Amino acid sequence: MDMIVNPVLLFLALAIGGVGVAVSVPRRKFQASLIGGIIAATGVGLLIVALGGASLARGEGLPSPAFHILAIIALGSCLQVITHRRPVYAALYFILSILSTAGLYLLLAAEFMAFALIIIYAGAILITYLFVIMLASQSRVESEEEGMAEYDAVGRGPITATIASFILLATLTVMLFSGINDISAPTEAEVARVQVEVLDQLPGKVEKVLHREDLISLNETVVGLDERGLSAIVESPDGGQRQVVLPPDLSATNTEGLAFNLLGQYPGTIEIAGVILLMAMLGAVVLARKFAQIDEEAKAAAAAALHESRPISGGHANG
Amino acid sequence: MVDLLLAQSAFPEAMSQGVLAHYLFVSAAMFTLGLVGFLTRRNLIIMFLCTEMMFQAAGLALVAFSRYHLNYDGQTFVIFVLTVAAAEAALALALVVFLFRKRDSLSAEAWSELKG
Known part of the structure; x- marks a missing residue:
């Protein structure tokens, strides 16, 4: 099996991450959330650096700096969600992780889903969670330790749970990192076809842009695109047709493409x-x-x- | 930083496999954290919060693959994931409120003597 990351390094990083997570799970006597977080971050950081090195070695470049910042915030706040002893703070950290995931969606050119995620998750679902947490709140004492319910203060079997989960993560990452070479990338023709499929159904938009760029006169209408998506077929009122080359910045937006996919195909x-x-x-x-x-x-x-x-x-x- | 936010947004160019691996690793790690939380926490609300975290990780993987393959099917499916997550949150929280009224506790172990 040909993995893009050295398997020894992968398992070492995952083991460090697993130790960090197991340490930071709430316990009866103490909570080493900070130490555990640092250990887990070391493991994840090691793996991200190894991934970046592998990506550079293949000549494929790194993801943007924003990816690294958002990924760290997302994973860090997820760790806080599962280790924070107070449910309200856990829900608030989950909102933070949703916001950074929405940032990752933006980097993946999925604006519609990013904003839908913020509106639905952070705006609706998590607020419902907060309401229920406050409704069923147990802490009647203000002071730190006594006010906390026992089931919030102590985790259940952190070692077993972490080992089981990180075996799953190891399996997942081995499969991903060894199988990723076999995923075929789309060819340039397919990339162009995606654009054409969407733009072809939006003659009004194409017409507006061509009018704005003064490429066609006001009484001409766009009837379609040619099959390569590089030019529009324009019809004048007397029935004559001609082809106009599209401006290079004309493209279908994510929302338009998603709308046609959702309502047209499904x-x-x-x-x-x-x-x-x-x-x-x-x-x-x-x-x-x-x-x-x-x-x-x-x-x-x-x-x-x-x-x-x-x-x-x-x-x-x-x- | 402005060009990070993709002025021309609809799949400007193909994404490389190395970059895809980064996103998939973040997704897998987030899923694992959700699983650890679901197994270790004993508060019912936090347990359901952790299932939401796993939903979110699945959504991230779907969007990353959608970006890599340059089609919209993955994002369409994320809409469905969001719907199921919302339905699950509504039902789970109603159940939690119902159970809290019965036992005056949010602990999952308050219900350990259930049969079946």
Whole structure:
């Protein structure tokens, strides 16, 4: 097997990372979150440097500096989520890791998903989590240690859990780093085809840009692109057609491409997502109701009790 | 720094395998951290938070592959992942509220005597 990172180095880095994570899991007597974090960061840093070296050696260049900053913030705040003893802080650190993941999405040219991630995750899901954490909050004492519930202060089997998880991570990384050479890269023709497929469905946008650049007159319309996507076929009012070379900065945006993919190729997705969300909403309402009486007998009994008690308590049966 | 934020955004050029490996490693590490948290924490809310972390790691891998293969299918699937994550959060939190009312505790071990 031909891995892009030296296997010995890979396993060493993963072992260091695993030790760091195991050390920083909350314990009864002490919490070595800082030390554990530093050890784990050493392991991850070692592996990232090795990956960067391998990437440079293959002549493929490094990811941008922003990638390294965002990846460190994301993984560091994920470590805080799983080791912080106070649930509210864990949720806040998770919001930080979502924001840095959204940054990584931006670097991957997925703006729509980046902002959807911030709106849905950080804006909706995590706020719900924060509400529930505050609703079910246990700490009635203000002081540091006594106020904390026992189940927050002590982790469960950190060594076993970390060993199991890092064996999984080792398997994953070995598979990724050895299989990555076999993933075929798209050819230049395919890259052009992606652009053409999207732009071909947006004659209005092409027309607007060509008008702005004064490449066509106002009474001419764009009827399509040629198959290589380098020029537009323009029709004048008298029926004559000509080809106009597209300006080089004209390209379909991520949102346009995603919209055509979502609604053109997978039109059922939105409907299925809607049904899933509706079911979840109904389920949540049923589950969180204070007195869920499902069977008819219980309902009848409750109605009878209400009816009986009404004359006595003067219509305030519900108290 | 401005050109990092991709003025021309729709898959400007192909990404190399070495760079893809970086993103996939971050995704795998995030998934592992979520798994460690799910196994070690005993607070029900934090356990569900850790499953959200694993969802997020899967989403990052999908977007990275979408960028590498220069098609939009991966991002479309991330929309679906977000939907499932939202549904899971709503149901899980309703369950947590329900269980908290019964036992006045968020500990997963408060329910260890369940049969089956």
